[in-house]
Amino acid sequence: MVDDIVPLILLKEGEEGIIHSVSGGRGFISRLASMGLTFRMRVKVLRNIGGPLIITSNGTRVAIGRGQSQKIFVKRLTAARKKAELT
């Protein structure tokens, strides 16, 4: 199966993904990295119904604007792949 890489904003509530890349300025990338949002990190979308998203990663929860979440690309974790990751 081809890797399903999508901008974070396309994840539905409850879905998880692994950050693949972040586009945007160095300031933006550094800021995200310092909050624990950098590539290879696992994120879960808690809230995505218009307005900013709420995501959580490693015990930190962050509200992030819709514009910004279009610049973060994640590998979507499907239920099957989640299982595969665990084993």
Add this chain to the structure above:
Amino acid sequence: MAGKEFLVALAGQPNVGKSTIFNILTGLSQHVGNWPGKTVEKKEGFYVADGSRIKIVDLPGSYSLTAYSEEEKISRDFIINERPDAIVLIANASALERSLYLLAELLLLKVPVIVALNMMDVAEQQGVRIDVGLLEKYLGVPVIPMVASKNKGIRALVSAILSLPRWQKEYVPSLADISDDHKDMFTELSDILEEHISPPYLARWTITKIMEGDPDITNKISQTIPPDSWSRVQAILREHEDSLLAVVRGRYDWIEGAVKTAISEFRKGQVFFTDRLDDILTRPIFGLPILLGVLAFIFLLTYGLGLPLQQVFESMMNSLASRVEPLLSQSTLLRGIIVDGLIGGAGTVMTFIPVLFFFFTAMAFLEDVGYMARAAFIMDRFMHVIGLHGKSFLPFCLGFGCNVPAVMGARILESGKTRFLTIFLTPFVPCTAKLAVVTLVAAAVFGKQAFLISWALVTGNILILGFSGIIVKKLFFKKDRTPFIMELPFYHKPNPRTIGIVVWKRITVFVKKAGTVIVIFSVLLWLLSHMPGGEIDESILGFIGQSIEPLGRPIGLDWKMIVALLSSVIAKENSIAALGVLYGVGEEGIRGILPNVMSHASALSFLVILMQFIPCVATLVVMKQEMGNWRWFLSSFLFMLFLSYLSGFAVYQFALMAGI
């Protein structure tokens, strides 16, 4: 070892309990000022133990040490230039990865670091167990487990600072490396740069910063090294555009190592209290009504408890005035200055303290338990429309109490433009003093409809705030998108000490302004309104009012109302006193006389203008100080003048046509 002096910097990301620890350590020795030339708060204080004195400087909260925010630049410049004896890094044990990121950056600066591993209890609750000994060994720095909210670990932290001279010699921290694929790049850069980097800058740190693309350091280095070397550096940087990622990756490899070594048990997926609460509070269908309910409750509480107390304060001021008055009977000038200017002007302002106290306590409580971040989240979608940030919501809320701390509260906004726009719009939030005037005048003139009128005025102001935001954004910040990234801290039990200190700070700001700026201007106003004729209609102010009366005609104001408006600039509630004096009835008779001298249309116009008029001097002074720029300040000043005149005109003409 007695009698030693230590300089210690306190660093830590937001929401790790840094201010709690700072407050415990420094207590009443705290001094709050500004970093030189900046609008960023500088807090310092002392801790004295065993004859040694530890000077503690609280570095402004920052997630990392980039040059992209003013706070972070201040923090790193302080460490580089002042070279404190030690840095205490406060880490959040329940989100260790993130806290270690800042540590990775700090260690490169070669100042001894002590890690204060705070919130151990929260980590435990979440099933995160940290082996402190192993973590210490991996990092190569002292690690002190703490629960600052319960005062645990403070003593251990202090003794770690005091024993610094002993362990400093063997201090060898482990450092994060650049990821493997970019090590060659690092070596190439250091071959060129090393000889040109001189203290206080350190080679490894500087080169890492250049790889990160740090604009500040890159610029500094480009000016100190020979042009041909610089062009070689640039060529290397161009070749490796992803060098920032290599630095970040290296740090996270290092962090992962620490986590693997020290965190022994990690249960995932448990439903925390925060999850449950957030499920409701951040869902717009529930979150918005709840937010409005919470705010309504706060206002009821504030006015229910605060107003009776305010009346007590008022009668105290009056009795003070009547007691002082006979002592000054020889000199009208002195009597005027002290009784009318000082007690009447600044004293009245002071009577707002009870209302502000309850209001600020409620706000600080909501901030401390973590609710305000959710409120900002809920409001972001609306704030976005007017070019603002969810975070602007907090200063606006404070504005309902008093605009002075609200303008200062805009500091929580990182982007300069959003901060400016928030300050620009804050005066449209009606403060307690404005509301007091509105309630009084509306009740006198409109009787039973007063409540409706007051409600419409407040709503109108909020709408105007919104529209002004849209207009200013369209005109000046077209391209500027306001990025929104905000941490939502875990909900936790309120800490009375933290709340107390926040309330104390906000009230003292208000009192200081009232005690200085307002006293001076109250006295000045008294002089202007009594010189040279002795009575207000023969005074300079009266003269000004009379000479600009033609301006008042289209908006339905006679010169007395104009003068009342002008005097509202000293402090909003002054306009009541001025009306009382001008119509010759004193403050008590004002309710009786107003319906006879103000038509409904004029009263409406007067109130609308008052609501949008330039704020009081105290607010103006803080606005100028926080905007730091005359052009912005003046444009905001003129904008308010123009807008209030325009709305007054519209309302008056409409009221006349509608026959109100």
